[in-house]
Amino acid sequence: MKAFSQLLDKLSYTPSRNAKLTLLQDYFRSAPDPDRGYALAALTDELPLSVPLRGILQDLSVSRFDPVLFKLSRDYVGDTAEALALIWPLSGVEKSAPLLRDVVQTLKTTARSGLASQISSWLDQLNTVERWALLKFLAGALRVGVSARLAKTALAMTFNKPIEDVEEIWHGIAPPYSELFDWLEGKTERPHRVDVPIFKPLMLSHPLEAGDWEALVLEEFAVEWKWDGIRVQLSSRNGDVKLFSRSGDDIGNAFPELVTGHNFSAVLDGELLVKRTEDVASFSDLQQRLNRKTVKTSMLADYPAHIRLYDALELEGEDLRPLAFDVRRQKLESWWNKIAPHHTDLSPIFHPDTKDELQKIWEATRETGIEGLMLKRRDSAYIAGRPQGKWFKWKRTALTADCVLMYAQRGSGKRSSYFSDYTFGVWSHEGEGRTLVPVGKAYSGFSDAELYKIDKFVRDNTIQQFGPVRSVTPQLVFEVAYDAVNKSSRHKAGVAMRFPRISRIRWDKPAAEADLLSTISKQIT
Amino acid sequence: MEKSQKFESWLRPEASGLYCVPGDFYIDPHQAVDRAIITHGHSDHARPGHRAALATPETLDIMKIRLGEGAPRTAQPATYGQNTRVGAVDVSLVPAGHILGSAQVVLQYGGQRAIVSGDYKRQADATCAAFEVVQCDVFVTEATFGLPVFKHPSAAQEVAKLLASLQAFPERTHQVGVYGLGKCQRVIQLLRAAGYDKPIWIHGALRTMCDYYRSQGIELGEVLPVADATTDLEGEIVLSPPSALGDRWSRRFADPLPCLASGWMGVRARARQRGVELPLIISDHADWPELLQTVGDTQASEIWVTHGREEALVYAAQNLGLTAKALSIVGREDDSE
Numbered sequence A: 001m002k003a004f005s006q007l008l009d010k011l012s013y014t015p016s017r018n019a020k021l022t023l024l025q026d027y028f029r030s031a032p033d034p035d036r037g038y039a040l041a042a043l044t045d046e047l048p049l050s051v052p053l054r055g056i057l058q059d060l061s062v063s064r065f066d067p068v069l070f071k072l073s074r075d076y077v078g079d080t081a082e083a084l085a086l087i088w089p090l091s092g093v094e095k096s097a098p099l100l101r102d103v104v105q106t107l108k109t110t111a112r113s114g115l116a117s118q119i120s121s122w123l124d125q126l127n128t129v130e131r132w133a134l135l136k137f138l139a140g141a142l143r144v145g146v147s148a149r150l151a152k153t154a155l156a157m158t159f160n161k162p163i164e165d166v167e168e169i170w171h172g173i174a175p176p177y178s179e180l181f182d183w184l185e186g187k188t189e190r191p192h193r194v195d196v197p198i199f200k201p202l203m204l205s206h207p208l209e210a211g212d213w214e215a216l217v218l219e220e221f222a223v224e225w226k227w228d229g230i231r232v233q234l235s236s237r238n239g240d241v242k243l244f245s246r247s248g249d250d251i252g253n254a255f256p257e258l259v260t261g262h263n264f265s266a267v268l269d270g271e272l273l274v275k276r277t278e279d280v281a282s283f284s285d286l287q288q289r290l291n292r293k294t295v296k297t298s299m300l301a302d303y304p305a306h307i308r309l310y311d312a313l314e315l316e317g318e319d320l321r322p323l324a325f326d327v328r329r330q331k332l333e334s335w336w337n338k339i340a341p342h343h344t345d346l347s348p349i350f351h352p353d354t355k356d357e358l359q360k361i362w363e364a365t366r367e368t369g370i371e372g373l374m375l376k377r378r379d380s381a382y383i384a385g386r387p388q389g390k391w392f393k394w395k396r397t398a399l400t401a402d403c404v405l406m407y408a409q410r411g412s413g414k415r416s417s418y419f420s421d422y423t424f425g426v427w428s429h430e431g432e433g434r435t436l437v438p439v440g441k442a443y444s445g446f447s448d449a450e451l452y453k454i455d456k457f458v459r460d461n462t463i464q465q466f467g468p469v470r471s472v473t474p475q476l477v478f479e480v481a482y483d484a485v486n487k488s489s490r491h492k493a494g495v496a497m498r499f500p501r502i503s504r505i506r507w508d509k510p511a512a513e514a515d516l517l518s519t520i521s522k523q524i525t
Numbered sequence B: 001m002e003k004s005q006k007f008e009s010w011l012r013p014e015a016s017g018l019y020c021v022p023g024d025f026y027i028d029p030h031q032a033v034d035r036a037i038i039t040h041g042h043s044d045h046a047r048p049g050h051r052a053a054l055a056t057p058e059t060l061d062i063m064k065i066r067l068g069e070g071a072p073r074t075a076q077p078a079t080y081g082q083n084t085r086v087g088a089v090d091v092s093l094v095p096a097g098h099i100l101g102s103a104q105v106v107l108q109y110g111g112q113r114a115i116v117s118g119d120y121k122r123q124a125d126a127t128c129a130a131f132e133v134v135q136c137d138v139f140v141t142e143a144t145f146g147l148p149v150f151k152h153p154s155a156a157q158e159v160a161k162l163l164a165s166l167q168a169f170p171e172r173t174h175q176v177g178v179y180g181l182g183k184c185q186r187v188i189q190l191l192r193a194a195g196y197d198k199p200i201w202i203h204g205a206l207r208t209m210c211d212y213y214r215s216q217g218i219e220l221g222e223v224l225p226v227a228d229a230t231t232d233l234e235g236e237i238v239l240s241p242p243s244a245l246g247d248r249w250s251r252r253f254a255d256p257l258p259c260l261a262s263g264w265m266g267v268r269a270r271a272r273q274r275g276v277e278l279p280l281i282i283s284d285h286a287d288w289p290e291l292l293q294t295v296g297d298t299q300a301s302e303i304w305v306t307h308g309r310e311e312a313l314v315y316a317a318q319n320l321g322l323t324a325k326a327l328s329i330v331g332r333e334d335d336s337e
Helices: A002-013 A019-031 A037-045 A053-064 A065-076 A078-087 A098-109 A112-125 A128-139 A148-158 A163-170 A178-183 A210-215 A283-287 A297-302 A325-339 A353-362 A448-460 A517-521 B003-009 B056-068 B155-168 B183-193 B204-215 B248-252 B269-271 B288-298 B312-318
Strands: A221-224 A230-237 A240-245 A268-278 A305-315 A344-346 A370-377 A391-395 A399-410 A417-426 A436-440 A462-466 A470-472 A477-482 A486-487 A495-498 A501-506 B011-014 B017-020 B025-027 B035-037 B052-055 B074-077 B082-087 B089-095 B104-107 B110-114 B138-143 B173-178 B198-204 B221-223 B236-242 B257-261 B279-280 B302-308 B321-325
Touching: A002 A019, A002 A037, A002 A128, A002 B269, A019 A037, A019 A148, A037 A098, A037 A148, A037 A178, A053 A065, A053 A078, A053 A112, A053 A128, A053 B269, A065 A078, A065 A417, A065 B312, A078 A128, A098 A128, A112 A128, A128 B074, A163 A178, A221 A325, A221 A391, A230 A305, A268 A283, A297 B025, A305 A325, A305 B204, A325 A344, A353 A370, A399 A436, A399 A448, A417 A448, A417 A517, A417 B011, A436 A495, A436 A517, A448 A470, A448 A501, A470 B279, A477 A495, A495 A517, B003 B011, B003 B110, B052 B056, B056 B074, B056 B204, B138 B288, B138 B312, B155 B173, B155 B183, B155 B257, B155 B279, B183 B198, B183 B204, B198 B204, B204 B221, B204 B236, B288 B312, B302 B312, B312 B321
Parallel strands: A305 A344, B025 B035, B035 B052, B052 B074, B110 B138, B138 B302, B173 B236, B173 B257, B198 B221, B198 B236, B257 B279, B302 B321
Antiparallel strands: A221 A370, A230 A240, A230 A268, A268 A305, A370 A391, A399 A417, A399 A470, A399 A477, A417 A436, A462 A470, A477 A501, A486 A495, B011 B017, B017 B025, B082 B089, B089 B104, B104 B110
């Protein structure tokens, strides 16, 4: 508990990704088994402790503290667990803190009725930081700015293994992951499970640069549409089915229709879409289904999910990844024709005769409502990560609009002394009484030298400060590039830009000549 | 009830601050007045423009340095324990343990004794005289950290955290945000007491008060202005006002690690809002146990709470069977801590 508490405490104050990785590596290197395994489980949100913590904290606060003082404290601190950790009486003498393994083990064997007194006796043994960490651990939501992927990355770095290997093993093992640590430390062979669906790390693409296009030999590449959904992996072993996001998170709970009723064994690569009859719906329709723990039946009908398959990593127990794309594709097609898994279809491959023709298809993508093209080397194996020269994504040309800088916010980490996050707007309408309406936020697309100049502009033109945010005189025009515009009820303007970034800084352009909201609204897809 | 009305007949909050009727003076008024008694030099207590002010010699010096033209035209120094008759009231100042020169104001009138304690703490602090307990009938207290969640660890332990971080990240400049009067010199003194003997670098705004503390015999060791540095101060300790943390001034340092020495750092959200990576819970103010201890020590039957989390302290004092109320004195700042 001591080392883990120190780790959480430091992580919670550390904004920099690299510093977080260092802290995590130090911990994984020095903490004993199985404690570090339970810590890893907590960091990756894989620890099902199912402690009814809210009720217990409520009981503890009522039975141990004056209710008026506790409420005033809680309201001031803003977090019940932290308030309880702080208000808890100091023991005065240094007692030995329980180990993480003791906590997990004891919880397994403690009846629900005994939990409050057990937790209370732990809190008596701990100091303030440890109490806070214990309550975070029990709550199951650490909120220290570490994603599951970052924790796995740190673990792989600790033992000089590729992150892909850790990801591939991940879904076949359970806390405290002793076989994982044994393998990482070189004590055993890599764990290999054949009876459960596992995640196989994805092959990713590079944006197609001008040089790539010139060098490209059309015959060597398969051409597909680039679908505007999210990349998923459907992994099934004898009817046990999982749906993984590109980072290996299990998102099957939100898509029950996709993970039930299959009885094949395969690992398939595809795009998750919302599809009504033959039409692929917009990305904002898909967003309705994402990031949910459970899903209502009405959602299933209103936003029907679908997977458009484009690759197979494994079919009926055979690992296809070493094979060429063309071979994998053939195997995928004949397998799909035989099984025809529900809620799936195949992403078509098309065959332009010349590069000119391909270019024309690409140029028409925006009109046809397609995100762009994918170009995949026909002879390439399926290689996890982002290998050079194998797969290219060729996104449709960006849309651009001239927007006016309205608010600037301090960045974090290395950028904390710079105003580097910008909210920009466009004019509500033409003529008298028009106002600027915010339409998006961006914090990339400019060089360091440009950042320094904008930072100076913000400081020299501040109207008002709201904590880390400043409003500025509406004067500086950004040419903003974005991929698409979605309707949005969350934004006052009623629109939301996808992937906005600053493409040019128009020091020369008067704010009065920036774009109108109606121009952007017309681009809604 | 009878008694409390009597207290208020001679000491009461008014628009300009706490007013003593038979002495015709205000204590720490937030507007310029004819006659004031000042508990200590922090700017929310020592305002400019008073005609006459009674305070410790140190507080009067500090007011002169910080307020210049705004310092009281007539300064009436009173050393700790010295009795001064003001109107019909006997006034004496006793140490409050807050910063150099800080004092509690002891008022005797008509057989009653009231103490206006200003800001105070009970934790040890080698840069100022320690809080002195004086029994009284009415104790007027602050409540900056008046919630049971505030239990300040020992300042030495917090400074040890800073030195440990310096060892763990020797490539980073440790920039510590400190309030310029009191906190700055205390942190330097604590570092020296912990055996840190390298030069400590300071922001220009902190220089005058460090010089003043030194002139009063408080050893600070080698303290150098950042402006004189010829390197990016990798692995060094730099003290600056909190407002310079993460701002342009700090760009000159080697991957600066923002630290902040303040009682507020016990609350995580407070540290994160300010982008602090190393919170140091070092406070000039009494924490909750010290507030309650002091209320008990004075044996006062009535507790008046001037500023901070008054509600909780008033409630707790009432639970102890005391008469307690919030005065809602305006013009006090939490954030200067």
